[in-house]
Amino acid sequence: MQEKEILQNLREKFSELYGDGDVALYFAPGRVNLIGEHTDYNGGHVFPCALTLGTYAAVRKRTDDKIRMASLNMNDAAVEEMTLGDYTNKAEGSWTNYPRGVIWAMSEKNFTIPTGFEVLYYGNIPAGSGLSSSASLEVLTALFIKDQYGFDAVEQLDLAFLGQTAESDFVGMKCGIMDQFASAMGKENAAMFLETDTMKFDYLPLKLDAAKIVITNSMVKHELASSEYNTRRSECESAVQDLQAKYDIKTLGELSPEQFEEGKDLIADETKRKRAKHAVYENDRTIRAVEALKQNDIATFGKLMNESHVSLRDDYAVSCPEIDDLTSWAWEIDGVVGSRITGGGFGGCTVSIIKEAAVDTYKETAEKKYQEKYGKKPEFYVVDPGAGAHRISQ
Ligand code: ADP
Ligand code: MG
Numbered sequence: 001m002q003e004k005e006i007l008q009n010l011r012e013k014f015s016e017l018y019g020d021g022d023v024a025l026y027f028a029p030g031r032v033n034l035i036g037e038h039t040d041y042n043g044g045h046v047f048p049c050a051l052t053l054g055t056y057a058a059v060r061k062r063t064d065d066k067i068r069m070a071s072l073n074m075n076d077a078a079v080e081e082m083t084l085g086d087y088t089n090k091a092e093g094s095w096t097n098y099p100r101g102v103i104w105a106m107s108e109k110n111f112t113i114p115t116g117f118e119v120l121y122y123g124n125i126p127a128g129s130g131l132s133s134s135a136s137l138e139v140l141t142a143l144f145i146k147d148q149y150g151f152d153a154v155e156q157l158d159l160a161f162l163g164q165t166a167e168s169d170f171v172g173m174k175c176g177i178m179d180q181f182a183s184a185m186g187k188e189n190a191a192m193f194l195e196t197d198t199m200k201f202d203y204l205p206l207k208l209d210a211a212k213i214v215i216t217n218s219m220v221k222h223e224l225a226s227s228e229y230n231t232r233r234s235e236c237e238s239a240v241q242d243l244q245a246k247y248d249i250k251t252l253g254e255l256s257p258e259q260f261e262e263g264k265d266l267i268a269d270e271t272k273r274k275r276a277k278h279a280v281y282e283n284d285r286t287i288r289a290v291e292a293l294k295q296n297d298i299a300t301f302g303k304l305m306n307e308s309h310v311s312l313r314d315d316y317a318v319s320c321p322e323i324d325d326l327t328s329w330a331w332e333i334d335g336v337v338g339s340r341i342t343g344g345g346f347g348g349c350t351v352s353i354i355k356e357a358a359v360d361t362y363k364e365t366a367e368k369k370y371q372e373k374y375g376k377k378p379e380f381y382v383v384d385p386g387a388g389a390h391r392i393s394q
Helices: 003-018 097-108 133-149 156-171 178-185 225-243 257-266 270-294 298-314 321-331 356-374
Strands: 024-035 045-061 066-071 080-083 117-123 190-195 200-205 211-217 336-342 349-355 379-383 390-392
Touching: 003 024, 003 045, 003 066, 003 117, 024 133, 024 178, 024 211, 024 270, 024 298, 024 336, 024 349, 045 133, 045 178, 045 270, 045 379, 097 133, 097 156, 117 133, 133 156, 133 178, 133 390, 156 178, 178 190, 200 270, 211 356, 225 257, 225 270, 257 270, 270 298, 298 321, 298 336, 298 349, 321 336, 321 349, 321 356, 349 356, 356 379
Parallel strands: 066 117
Antiparallel strands: 024 045, 024 390, 045 117, 045 190, 066 080, 190 200, 211 349, 211 379, 336 349
């Protein structure tokens, strides 16, 4: 569906649910991470871009204390109602915990909403597939609250921090800053090179030399992700503690591969050593990949993407057989520059850079092999980097 149709549909459904009247419309994108996976909560570098797919919201402020939320993607758009007094209660297993978390995170910073609102969401990004529908939902919510209630002190980058706080401290997924950062700060035709410990970042025009970014959805939902993600995070923290016997560091992102090799035997546990190895080497790969891209050396960029996948598969152990097959099949095709798992892992999507002339061959091959082996079809999205969260003028 084109944006125009999406917005028209959203307005109509909004009126059916909440009655006629003015509405304000907003959008926040999902993201795809090109390289730098599981480095953001390790103080390392990431290189994502925002997508043109994401989550939309139609919103209207209320004058009383009722908050009403519905999503066209959830439970036939059933409306969940809460009052200002109880929005911070978690609703077990409900998607509304993401927006509830954002309202909570904002109130913790003294951006407390004085009245309620009604909102209808719609996402055209697959949820639970590693493209960060959750971050788009959070950043979107922070944006419309800022805008509707006139919280002018909340800056665009703050939307990312508020979203991360909501997901990490309210929903309980101890995520880094990358997803929300990309959703808030995205820019058309550019990827973002972010150093997560300092939050310094650069926009890099994506000149891919007649190649496309192709996302392949394995259709495997990453259900394990939350608990395993939090485990990886604590394994890395524990490795840092061991390494502190030799190095004055707070995060793995501060170590070069050489330093890691010199100190790695201090990490007693073999599993933790492997996790730490990934974090250190992936950070280094990300820096080198961006350097290669600046030199228009797409081939090196692709090679580093492939190495990233191997490391995520073997050392960080966040892949799955379906994704490993999709990447291996991609690597065999002429014109595939690089291919790797993207997002938190345990299912979800691969991201590949593929020469335009080879995109169709890639899709046909991947679909045929996947169907034969797993009895289902992958979905493909050929994407361009899109803009960050914004209000839609009407
Ligand atoms: P990802 O962020 O990779 O898409 P997550 O598991 O982190 O996957 O987040 C997916 C969850 O976010 C969904 O299960 C749902 O609770 C929530 N969500 C995402 N998009 C929407 C939407 N459009 N409407 C309602 N809830 C959504
Ligand atoms: Mg998510």
